[in-house]
Amino acid sequence: MESLGTKKLFVEPISYIPENREAELRFQKQKVLIHQELVDSLDLSMLAQISEKELSGEVRAVAMEICDDHASVLEGIDRERLLGELLSEVFGLGPLDKLMQDPDVSDILVNHAYEIHIEKGGQLLESDVIFADNQHLMRIIQRIVSRVGRRIDEVNPMVDARLPDGSRINAIIPPLALNGPSLSIRRFGAKPLQIDDLIDKKSVTPEIVDFLAAVVDSRISMLISGGTGSGKTTMLNALSNFIPREERLITIEDSAELLLQHKHVVRLETKVDNTEGVGEISQRQLVKNSLRMRPDRIIIGEVRGAEALDMLQAMNTGHEGSLTTIHANDTRDALARLEMMVAMSGFDLPLPVIRQYIANGIGIILHVSRLKGGQRCVTKVSEIVSLNSQGDYIVEDIFGFEQTGIDDQGKAQGKFYATGYRPACLKRMEASGIKLSQQIFEKK
Known part of the structure; x- marks a missing residue:
């Protein structure tokens, strides 16, 4: 040659x-x-x-x-x-x-x-x-x-x-x-951004952080959605700091990027097939194996295929508080994509069953966006409340971001707001000993 x-x-x-x-x-x-x-x-x-x-x-x-x-x-x-x-x-x-x-x-x-x-x-x-x-x-x-x-x-x-x-x-x-x-x-920085760094960069507000910290601490599973380069992994890294130190975490990724702010972590990475076309280890196989490793929480860097079903099964069978990211344009679009991924698992599950699994397993969806000028920002925080009588999701927005214009440097300008909705998960937080000020949910 x-x-x-x-x-x-x-x-x-x-x-x-x-x-x-x-x-x-x-x-x-x-x-x-x-x-x-x-x-x-x-x-x-x-x-x-x-x-x-x-x-x-x-x-x-x-x-x-x-x-x-x-x-x-x-x-x-x-x-x-x-x-x-x-x-x-x-x-x-x-x-x-x-x-x-x-x-x-x-x-x-x-x-x-x-x-x-x-x-x-x-x-x-x-x-x-x-x-x-x-x-x-x-x-x-x-x-x-x-x-x-x-x-x-x-x-x-x-x-x-x-x-x-x-x-x-x-x-x-x-x-x-x-x-x-x-x-x-x-590239990823030698030191991942902390939540205070994200507040300083105006990617999120202290009020939203207080709520998200309570979500993580009270073991409510969360899905972080967003486009390519929007900051999903950065947000997941930062939020991991709120997981109690005594808990055991298993991370599963296609390409290891997570740098969790936690001590007790086992990192798993998928493996591609060799030159003979054998030896591939998929995310789905790793999710199944992780259940035998006594995890308190399973964190999937990005869910993108049939492993979505195994992840939801874990969330519904004692591994609450798990976190993952997904490519999507909006919090509601993330649910549709998740349904599609579950359908890829090979099991002919009825749509109502899939939706019940998702609604029971995931409590909060956090959407991050890359705005004009390069700023990354939390643009929506939504709660999956339940399913209605027609089998559709009841999703309520808690916080959002409204873009109001562009500054002289070509960067997006806007403001965060609260919708006034009081999340149903507050009861679970209170049962976990976490009480949030009601002022952070007042409409503004």
């Missing part, structure tokens, strides 16, 4: 070559050539026997020698930057290391070799970082997925994986990606 350095896998669309970026493009192309010569010059058998620090020094020394040999070709190129980025090519993510080192960057979106966008401060911005070509980008993608025991090629052109720092990645390559390899990296 030919190496990526000798086989042209992708055609470079001329229209994608960045304007006014010739110097950066030349730098990246020279770096790729030096990197290939560097790899060919290293004694890999010797390098495997030395420490990481010695390895880094050895690579830098060899790189300096190669740069000296090509001094005329490298005229006008920042040698010190070249040496630093060569180390990134060998040990890291190449040009992306610069972005990964910025704590304010939350998403890195590589459309193709010459176009990279980042999310910073809630805003999508085009980065000045580029790759030498699509082969260069493909090498970085292959390095990322190989480190986590995965592979990506024309037979398997899509992959989800997780970096050692917890960042979630998705890569998709030709023939599915027509413009060349595409890479998306969702």
Whole structure:
């Protein structure tokens, strides 16, 4: 099999070559050539026997020698930057290391070799970082997925994986990606946002937090809904701080992202099938297994399939107070999606039975949204009261958010409000020894 350095896998669309970026493009192309010569010059058998620090020094020394040999070709190129980025090519993510080192960057979106966008401060911005070509980008993608025991090629052109720092990645390559390899990296801060941070960012109010804390503490199961990037996982992490410390939690995720503010946690992650197409472990299997692990609460990072039925069964059989997230546009839309997922379980359950399971198992639905300008915000808190005589849900809104306009920076402005509805779950909270001020529910 030919190496990526000798086989042209992708055609470079001329229209994608960045304007006014010739110097950066030349730098990246020279770096790729030096990197290939560097790899060919290293004694890999010797390098495997030395420490990481010695390895880094050895690579830098060899790189300096190669740069000296090509001094005329490298005229006008920042040698010190070249040496630093060569180390990134060998040990890291190449040009992306610069972005990964910025704590304010939350998403890195590589459309193709010459176009990279980042999310910073809630805003999508085009980065000045580029790759030498699509082969260069493909090498970085292959390095990322190989480190986590995965592979990506024309037979398997899509992959989800997780970096050692917890960042979630998705890569998709030709023939599915027509413009060349595409890479998306969702980063998570070293320290997850606390509930006070969310209040400071005006994502939620202290009154809503008081209510949600009481919901969690009194073991009322909660469903957190929202779109992609709306802050569902961040909210789940923050609310976990209100779970009593003596309780045992089991978390189940496709790609481990949760950093719960709790000591007694067992983290489980699904497993994809191997190259022979066997060995897959699904969320549903993990939910079933978690019931044998003596959990007080089961927390599913995101419910997205047949595991919804097993989750609801757990919520209805002694594992109240469990938490999960779901992709949905509204609190009521979340219920419809949940019904659809239960139907995917393979059991021909009548709709009234499914709805009774949902109404009995879940008490509160919290919806979070990503507003214009990047702000994440709790836009609705609703209670599933019961089912009516026609078998439809009785859902009452408790709190909401009304957008009133856009400020000079293009960010959404608005206000939180209470509907005036007194939740039926207050009785359960009082039975648990939690009494909330009635003023937080007064209509305003």
